Amino acid sequence: MRIKYKALSAALLLLGFTALPAFSAETPKVIEVAKSPLHKNYFEIPVAVVPRAGYNFKKTESGAADNAKKVSLDAVLLHMPYTRLLEEIANDCLKKENMEVKSRSSFIWNGSAAELLKIFQPSGKTVIGKWVLIVDRGADTCWMISGAYSAKDAAAAQAVLDTLKSAWWPSDDTAQQAVSGTLLANVKTEETPFRIAGFRQDSLIYTKDGRIPTQDPDQALYVISHVSGAYIPSEKRESFAAEHIAEVERGAKLEIISQTQESINGLPAIVTVAYTEGEPQSLIYQAAVFKASRVTMLVGIARRNIPQNLESFHKLTASYSES
Known part of the structure; x- marks a missing residue:
């Protein structure tokens, strides 16, 4: 079966979150990011990031990619409560998708609750690494911002992490106006x-x-x-x-x-x-x-x-x- 529409082209190749290992409770770290002239918005949601020096990202359907360095960035607005998404991640089973969570951290990010996960998944003869940032946007919505790279490429992993850590978005009032144009x-x-x-x-x-x-x-x-x-x-x-x-x-x-x-x-x-x-x-x-x-x-x-x-x-x- 092949589903082709612009947003459906990879519909059956989802990031199939299943069970996460148990993590101890922690006090969320606080991250406040100020917008700079280096910030760029590659996504349909109002999130801007600073690409690492030496990376040449080109727009894709869902974000941006540097094909030479085999790194991609994606972002999506989900019509799903943040807490429900975290519950589904915690209660399902990552093993059936051969996914392994390497790390998970909680934050208050630009004033919003957020979870940052590092995930590895085999893909043929290689292993794909992915940093995933999930952000609570209230009103039964959340954002998922992710960056994928070869798990063997430590430099790419750090570059993707640094890029996600630069994530900035407008204050809630401004962001709500920007999001209102996105069909939910x-x-x-x-x-x-x-x-x-x-x-x-x-x-x-x-x-x-x-x-x-x-x-x-x-x-x-x-x-x-x-x-x-x-x-x-x-x-x-x-x-x-x-x-x-x-x-x-x-x-x-x-x-x-x-x-x-x-x-x-x-x-x-x-x-x-x-x-x-x-x-x-x-x-x-x-x-x-x-x-x-x-x-x-x-x-x-x-x-x-x-x-x-x-x-x-x-x-x-x-x-x-x-x-």
Whole structure:
């Protein structure tokens, strides 16, 4: 399966946080960062960092990367309470993703509660290192800012850490104005068997068992992502939706069962239901919700129990809201 949208391209390669080792309680350290002329904002969230001397970062979909030094920076705004995210990190299991937490520290960072983690994960014949900064932004939101590097490259590890430690953002009032332009997607899972499983860039993934990859027999998942930067006029929305649903299962032939124009939380949407041809048959569900120059994609996939999962996908989409 390949999910391609701008924010979905790596949706199934999530930073799959599972169980962290136990850490002793500590008094949070206080970090106050003053903005300097060297600060640069590579992200969609209002966070600026100072790149280390000698690094030449270029913008990417989710942040920036120095390909020569094999270092990347990413940041995402999560519509999830900070405390809940920390609970999920502490209660799940990193071992199934072969992830190892090397260190974890608590901070009061620019006035906000924050956690800084160092994580190693095997990737083929190499090991990827990642510094991850999680910041409480209140109002049921938090930021995750991360930097990836080769775990064998101590200089790169230090450079990424120094870069993250330079993270600055405006005061809460100014930041709230900046964040207000970022689309926050939220669905209610109470009446469905789905729960949040993970995240990557601007995507949230829901599965029945809260795992990625899911171990549920249905192999069902529901993905929320965004496509930014292009206004889609009403006469082109159906073709836009058709083009994108064809990319959900790259190479699979789809039988379109229905494609309808609907209103979701007051916003125009194209809802498409399709089956893959041949056996075993899979359900592909997609709701494209249009607002200004941004499209929110709500995508559901299920391998079994198609009628029940389709009903759940409809319920999740009907509960969609922006906040």
